[in-house]
Amino acid sequence: MRIHNPIHLERRLGDTETSYFLPSRASGVNDMYLHLGFSAQPRTLARDRVALVWAILRLKHPLLACCVEMHSYNDIRFVLKPHASPEATLYSANENLLYRQGTTAVSLHLFFSELIDSYLNGPRTLSAERLSCIILSEDHSYASESVIPSAESDTWFDYDLLLCTTHFIGDGMALHQCANDFFTLLSSKQSTGELYDFLKEEWRIRFGNQYTEISLPKSLEERLPHCSGKFQKVASMVDFELSQGRLVGGHSFPRRKGNDRRTVVPTVAFDEDRTKKVLKLCKSHDVSISSALFAICNIAWLRTRNDDPRLPVMMYSALNMRPYLLQDVLNDSYWFIAISYFNVVLPGFLPTTDVERTFWHRARAAKEQSTRASKNRMVISRSREMAKERGDRAIRWAIEDDGKMNAKSCVSSPPLAATIIEKPPSTALIGLSLLGNLDGIYKHAAFSQIKLHSLTTGSRQRAGAMLLFGYTFVGKLWISLGYDENGFEKGIVETFWNNVFSSMEELLL
Template identity: 75%
Template sequence: MRLQNPTRLERRLGDTETSYFLPSRESGVNDMYLHLGFSAQAQALQRDRVAHVWAILRLKHPLLACSVEMRDYNDLRFILNPYASPEAVLQSADENLIYRQETKGELIDSYLNGPRTLSAQRLSCVIISQELGQFSPGHSRPNRSAMRAEDWFDYDFLLCTTHFIGDGMALHQCANDFFTLLSSKTSSEELHDILKEEWRIRYGSQFSEISLPRSLEERLPLSSGKLQRAASIVDFELSQGRLLGGHSFPRRKGNDRKTVVPTVAFDEDRTRGMLKLCKSRNVSISSALFAICNIAWARTRNDNPHLPVMMYSALNLRPYLSADELNDSYWFIAISYFNVVLPGFLPTSHVEKMFWHRARSAKEQSTRAAKHRMIISRSREMAKERGERARCWAKEDDDKVNGTDMPPPPPLMATVAVKLPSTALIGLSLLGNLDGIYRHAAFPQIRLHTLTTGSRQRSGAMLLFGYTFVGKLWISLGYDENGFEKGVVERFWENVLTAIEELLL
């Protein structure tokens, strides 16, 4: 995409982007957030400085500053209106920068359960909050009149973006870049010079070749011919047909959605012990968490022990994508999904031996999904299927609102094939060691101490997160507490923590 002095830049959404955009229209389903709790001195969080950092990132990563225009279900477009000046970039960033005086819990609850923060016209924003009178633990609490420039305070940071412009890896890399630049010794005047140079590169008279990051589907290598494409379709259908899962949490309907995110962090010594134990058993903590959930569910409510338990997780496709010659932004969505299937029964003895066996099975299934020779074609077919399904459901929803929906066709009298159950119990978002992304030494003026992440959910949704951050293992469960039979999810969560204590510590 090469435009000389463009008045507007646009491109169509790909299938994966579409599958996330269409469900988000009504109430922001899948809108992501990343919360970071940190300590800093007050001067580091001056609004003008924060706005400059946010403006620079929005220039470097244009999808953050786009809007979406929907012409029809098959024609959705990112729209970027170029900035007339560096000052216009700064103004736009400031309009999408929010300062509050709320606790972490209030911030997250408001984002997850309150009115939608984002929209098709606002795809990202940053929220900075300091609870009134809050000082960093370990530092004295002086009188307001005695505050000094060197005093440290506790702050909460929320990076909010729609899911169709990026994934978890983009979210965390952006936060690392944000705090690296914010904590640098660069003066406010120097930050403004950086902003002006970034604007000149993209919109100035000397160089105006700009583009939006290409979609996942555009960057996946293409099949070489008709025969290979046909084989890809057959392989995908066969792989989907082999998925078998007969367990799900009992749901309740008719209640307003309320997402909660109970979170537990294990201290550094216990985390090191768990990681060492997993390594000695030749598995990762991520693989172990699949087995932990498997056992926790069997102890919670296992009505169908003869059927396997299926769980799903995201698959990072970035290593398989071709380069984007005109845009080096990491803000784009590049994920697919895979499933782990484990037995549904729980033996009465040798539970520990069975646990490690299932953890190794989870590792093998995860590795097989990530390294399968058909991973590219399977990811392409899955994106196509998800896009088509999202368009179909979006039209059905719109027809209901407009009163033009048609009754479903009558059921067939006879069915030749019997469809096997393929229900997933839960999704796991396993982010790995985030200390490999957050270069804490690069921002000594900022001390990160807490991380929570998730998204606005649809009714009856659930997702378990596991990651290592500041040397600690964090486990959190985001779920709609009004969407499930009372007490079942709470017992499952207790059983998850008990199984970790029993088998990993």
């Protein structure tokens, strides 16, 4: 006999969530993945243990286990129908845990690269009914070369994990924090039985009593401090419009249309010694590697193509809004999207001499603009206005797309730079996702039974999209470029990518 759980939780999507949900409907635009390569012993990765950890996280972070119901363009809802027992919760986690077995004929790395390619370019893995899943790949044909087992321990093997979620339930910080918690629980000294007891207790706290006060995590807009009074609201709108009007950018990658989208993510990792050199050099010039990467992209592009040096180069990046949010007293989950956007504008010309001096000057300019965006006293109101603009635009485009009954038009979602106004010249060259030092999030010492060695990340993109990632992980600097290889003029992105690294070699290494 099936037991019915009377608890039913739902809430409307906020503006930012809506701006990501509507374009995702047709083909999963912006569905995120986080890939982690690691070594472990088989007993640590036993399926029953992995499923228990995944079930616990889905309880703690309910948006992972929600579905989405769209009643109208202005009424889209997260819906959680909690399972009636811990056993049912575990069963659901297992349904969203996919194991993939490597073969002796194909290396695990190549096999998993094919899985990532399938996630990015094949049929959509996620849906409005499945907002998250884990894919785990294993191959016990070969022992790991990165870990030498002691006489008393079992052999270690290499594994790859893909944590997949829609973008409208969270951001990069949520992805990485979740992965850290996943490995911490998985590597803990708790037995499988003790993990099951933990799951039962987590379920009991939340759903064992239907009168328990629980809720879904609030949206970004609900968490932002509100303006008080009509004058402040008008002032916020005027300030936002003025800030947008100051954005000028006249450079873009020439695009090709009519080809099927195919996203690739070439990735390069610098060894620890070279990474230390880069970080030390940036510190000596009072900039971060993130600021330096803006300047590197600026110079790399101007060495690739420069149709109009009179116009500046504009790039955009995400702004972490979590430090500005009000506490959600009914839910302590970190799984929600909390980002806004800002732009960095640098000159569109490159002097023939003293390029090094120019580079550091532009890196400092990027730092100043980034700091100004995050520390501006209007940052909260600007983020709120930007979210509203993005949400309204997504609704308008969704209505237009649905009216045409053309699924392909849903792929043409707005770029991540919400600050790009359709008033030329105000074009962004590229987006940069600068994640900083991820070793500050991954507490490697907390999961000694697992040794992480690689990390890549990205998302299913719209046609003609491009996003550069930069971060440090396991002491290495990683640079990757996710882009639609069929969406741009032949050879130009490859030339730019080569110029990124030749410029880094010249100026940072």
